[in-house]
Amino acid sequence: MRTLRVAVPVIAVATLAACTSTQDPATPSGSAQPADTEVTVVTHDSFAVPDAVVAQFERDTGIKVTFVAPGDAGAMVNQLILTKDAPLGDVAYGVDNTFASRALDEGVFADYTSSAPAAVDAAQYAIEGSEALTAVDFSDVCLNYDLAYFEDNGLAVPQTFDDLLKPEYKSLVSVTNPATSSPGLAFLLATIAAKGDGWQDYWSALVANDVRVTASWSDTYYTDFSAPNYGGDYPIVLSYASSPPFEVIDGEPTTAALLDTCFRQVEYVGVLEGAKHPTAAGKVVDWMLSDEFQAALPENMYVYPVSSAVEVPADWATYAPLASAPWSVPAADIAANRDQWIKDWTAVVTP
Structure with a gap:
């Protein structure tokens, strides 16, 4: 994907050395995370959402989010495969439908089913035979x-x-x-x-x-x-x-x-196999289907959200028809x- 230079201020991208968090304790799904839980999200180098959206998620969940970007989506998939025995992070966003099968065949992602309301909308883009990737946006x-x-x-x-x-x-x-x-x-x-x-x-x-x-x-x-x-x-x-x-x-x-x-390109998010914080990683997947995250996509990454509850900017009907x-x-x-x-x-x- 891509980020045009007119984007609003976005999150800082950390270096690969930021992957230093410790193993997730046995935290039941849906419960609060320990205050020091840090989830590393691997993404392509055009990932961009406002700082405020990230900060709100961190306040709501107690999860600290760090982002690493090995390169374009193709380069990211290559790195995920090469490092699958010692993953770069806990969750990865930006694998699209042109590269998804390669990542799935290599066992990069663990199965995860989101309970977020927009998961119903995301299901129309599900990859047949897999429960490891959740659609976030398309373009x-x-x-x-x-x-x-x-x-x-x-x-x-x-x-x-x-x-x-x-x-x-x-x-x-x-x-x-x-x-x-x-x-x-x-x-x-x-x-x-x-x-x-x-x-x-x-x-x-x-x-x-x-x-x-x-x-x-x-x-x-x-x-x-x-x-x-x-x-x-x-x-x-x-x-x-x-x-x-x-x-x-x-x-x-x-x-x-x-x-x-x-x-038609679809981008997915998924919990990485061998993630240090799989429960918290699942919460990141849910967050990317939230109204707040989905609403930030058009203006920051110039893609259509999968959620039917989120409206795209009015001028897209004129200038950005599908x-x-x-x-x-x-x-x-x-x-x-x-x-x-x-x-x-x-x-x-x-x-």
Whole structure:
């Protein structure tokens, strides 16, 4: 996921050395935690919620929350797998539906069923055959474009994947590497869903049209995007359908999303297997489904909350509509083919 620079002040991210808490005592579920209980939450490097939301949870529960961020969602999953015998923390947030099966297959997460009211809403995104991950939010990964660039250059805005192959869009597109970026993997899956067995040929054509590939969403968005807030050289970049509301300047939109290129991404939270504080970790899962946490998601992480009790900002209806028919790939197909698809993509794009 991602955090645009206009976010309100957010929690500080601790270093990995912060994982120093002691073993949870045998605390019955639902009872108060000892005052010195410290839960470490492993998350991606774009996690952001207001300090006040964290502080309220700590006051209500007596649990101290520390956050560590090994990198993007893909890097985080890799670290969770590599350290599963000595986990980096107690709970992990930000594993999405493109990487979830890998983490589950490696036994990274323990089963946990939340009793929070919003768990009913989260259940629609449950991963079949597993009780280890709880959905927290969702969003559409898709290409965004700089409105002024196309107007100033008298160029029609591309609408489809095929449009991006036209010569007039050569050297205008920046995306992220699916091996290192969860949005990049989501975009790769969107092209696989759209092109089927011909997806490698499609990427070969994108390469021939001089597509740029970066290591992370932040590189593509903050550095490459030509939108007014960033000033890069690429008017079409990979981001989210929920990004444009945060690029409105003086009441006028400066960017928009190409909704025919979207992949629906869901982010999950789960208690880590071998957690030092599993009971407290479960309370963190419940907290992330609370009204307070869910309401903070749109303005801070630019995603849709899973809770039906929480409303998104009014201007999202205008500037951040969800795709009516996002591309999707069955979870079982992702699990069976993800690694090979990434290898094949690498062979085509970065031989």
